[in-house]
Amino acid sequence: MPEMPFSVLVLIAFALAFDFLNGFHDSSNIVATMIASRAVNGRLALAITAIAEFIGPFLFGVAVATTIGSEVLNDAEIRLAVVMSALLASIIWNIITWWLGIPSSSSHALIGGLIGAAVVQNGWDVVKMSGLIKVLTALAISPPIGLAAGYLVMKLVLFLARGASPSINVLFKSGQIVTALALALSHGTNDAQKTMGIITLGLVTAKVLPVFEVPLWVVAISASAIALGTWVGGWRLIKTIGGKFFKIRPVHGFTTQVASAGVILAAALLGGPVSTTQVVSSSLMGVGSAERVSKVRWTTAQQIVIAWITTIPASAIMAALLVIFIGRWI
Secondary structure (H helix, E strand, O other): OOOOOHHHHHHHHHHHHHHHHHHHHHHHHHHHHHHHOOOOOHHHHHHHHHHHHHHHHHHOOOHHHHHHHHOOEOOOOOOHHHHHHHHHHHHHHHHHHHHHOOOOOHHHHHHHHHHHHHHHHHOHHHEOHHHHHHHHHHHHHHHHHHHHHHHHHHHHHHHHOOOOOOOHHHHHHHHHHHHHHHHHHHHHHHHHHHHHHHHHHHHHHOOOOOOOOOOHHHHHHHHHHHHHHHHHOOHHHHHHHHHOOOOOOHHHHHHHHHHHHHHHHHHHHHOOOOOHHHHHHHHHHHHHHHHOHHHOOHHHHHHHHHHHHHHHHHHHHHHHHHHHHHOOOO
């Protein structure tokens, strides 16, 4: 690790706090269906998931980190205050939504914070519109893709399992351990890279790094922080995902995890930063709809959609206000 000014160390601390909260916040997305269907107990589910979260970022490259850190803003023009304000706004929003039990998107919060702070500090010219469109497109299309994937996977499983005895639930319960690992690997790959991207952006902005290239030590600390947050677990959100859409049985947990893992991992390999919250929630709704549309409690879904819609503008406004004050000191 190179020598760094104190302001950069503070930035890294904030980034790791965001990463920890991301894991804490999003652990519900990975383990909720597995816990609700009684496949494994909560603490074991979180421990298994945390290990996979740590391993994921080392396996599948840094395409998402590159998108977040170098394709959305012109790193040659922004100051460290922009990055720090974006992180603080994201942290505040994550804490608020966790306290209210609303599974909002850490990805939305981070993107909103970056745009809000950068525009106030440098104007719209600092935004790379092609990169912003790429990010917003990935965030926008992933929920309907998750919904469709959940619906199709559930229909396929119901077709293949037609006429099976109730003992097939044993297969779905044990299968969730494998699918949860796949989902955790994909989540660690996609979400930890957002922290890698933001730390590397800060290092380039502070001239610690000459060009945008994610160092191995950044990968390691980002993977560790999100794994630790996952292990601690956001139990308020686990209850929301696991019980408020509909009564989840082993088949629902299995199919939701298969559909979600496929969508999130594909996005990570393509460099698209998606919201795990959105993908898992929409996949779960698709799974429920495949059995019966009325099975899903759509009022809960509406509350979550409202949180998704408000996250970017709320975090953008907070970051814009924060950068006015932080910019005086950094």
